[in-house]
Amino acid sequence: MQSSNVQVDSTAGKYVPPHLRNTGDDERxxxxxKLKRNVKGLVNRxxxxxxxxxxxxxxxLYMxxxxxxxxxTLTEVLLAACVTPALMPDRxxxxxxxxxxVLHHTVGIEVGAHFLETVVRKFDEVYKIPSESKECDNLVAIVGYLYNFQVVHSVLIFDILKLFVGAFTEKDVELVLFVLRNVGFALRKDDALALKELISEGQRKASNVGSKFHDQNRVRFMLETMLALKNNDMRKIPGYxxxxxxxxxxxxRTLIHRSAGGSDMKLRVSLDNLLAAEQVGRWWIVGSSWSGAPMISEQGNANSKQSTAEGQFSxxxxELARKQRMNTEVRRNIFCVIMTSEDYLDAFEKLLRMGLKDKQEREIVHVLMDCCLQEKTFNAYYAVLGEKFCSQDRRFQMTFQFNLWDKFRELSSLPSSTFNNLVQLVTRxxxxKCLSLSILKVIEFGELDKPTVRFLRQVLTKLLKETEPEDLxxxxGRISGIPKLGMLREGLKLFISHFLLKNAQSQGPAEQAAMLSERAQVATKAMEAKEAKLKL
Incomplete structure (x- = not known):
């Protein structure tokens, strides 16, 4: 019985995470x-x-x-290899x-976040104790390369440069030069205005304090480097x-091409955020836990046990998520991100940074579709966000396709507002061109019921009327010449001629009917284009 009490605190009944269990155990x-030897062996090679x-x-090994x-282990091994009293080679x-x-993009952002936080904490310790050692230079170089390789945003680099310019000792001038030589032109490209302000501050400091330095050449060299950056002149920086x-x-780019993380996984975190992570939590890692004292001060207080979503969202x-039946934590978090983001790009970046894989990642599409269809009137925000995901990776297109197929089977039971929103979303x-007309291949054109006819009529009419002939x-044309889609092409041609053109001529104005007929001909010719070429 004694061994079973290791995992649970018997007095408070608290769960003990795996990494805190059996801390004195020889086996662990x-x-x-063994893990450290494996990692060290790989890093050494x-x-x-x-x-x-x-x-x-x-x-x-991560798996x-x-x-x-x-x-x-990885952070410890890498820092032991890279942070030494001597200046390490750039390569x-x-x-x-x-x-x-690479691991930050393929495994998850917590890899880069943990390494970055450890490096910045170490830098903070070393920077506060002046010495002749080059440890500080190596740590600053590591942060610079983390920026170069898309792990961290320029915000952190500017914070570190402001720290150096604010103190402006001889060592600080040396470090400013070191940073600007490594990442100066990338900073100019990312945020030219912030770099301009930093250069102005550096010039002010140099005129006020620079005369007190024993070595005036270093300050002069720093000012020349800043001027070269300002004028975008790479030749003026020696050794660049x-x-x-x-x-x-x-x-x-070749190594992370197939990763699920997306193109922008940069950590937009400041120096103060990283240094105060133990006090204020790691908001930049989605799903990270926080054991700050105010949250665990009362062991018996059940209200203090908040989920990730409860800590982040109002x-x-x-309550809205609960009403929409977002019944798992992943769905709840996705829903809250979609609802609280500033715009579709903000939502896209945040959802990618959640680092979801496989089945969890598919929940993004499920929640997005659910939100879109439950709106009283169609909201293009969801469609634009869906387009962004479709352009990101084909797997999102496939998830949308399967989700839409499920909805096509339920057309007869959909409420009016949901039906209209589905028409608008599919048309959009x-x-x-996020999805192809091949999504309609699951519809049996020989056995159409009234809801399906209504759905197809609305989608195709909207598509023909609101799309330019070239785009049509x-x-x-995307479904032309594909043997497997022959039935779909024939079905669409028959539907357009029987359900759209006949009705248009009898119901609407003559001009509208003429335009619809003209666009229908464009669509029919496009579907037959590659077939005609094959016959020739």
Missing amino acids: KAELE LSEPNMASISGQLEE SCSRKDMND LLMEHVLLIS DPEPVERLKKLQ AKVL FLQK ASIF
């Missing part, structure tokens, strides 16, 4: 030592040619071991940071060579 220490192999093996143990630092960047970074960036939004996706040719 042996496991961690790391080089540009075998980057894919090493990152793949580390991904496998088979605790993520916390892996993050701690070595770049390769090690590239490895973190962007080629090694660009070559590794190209390698990075009670009003959470077809117009923007492109939309209908």
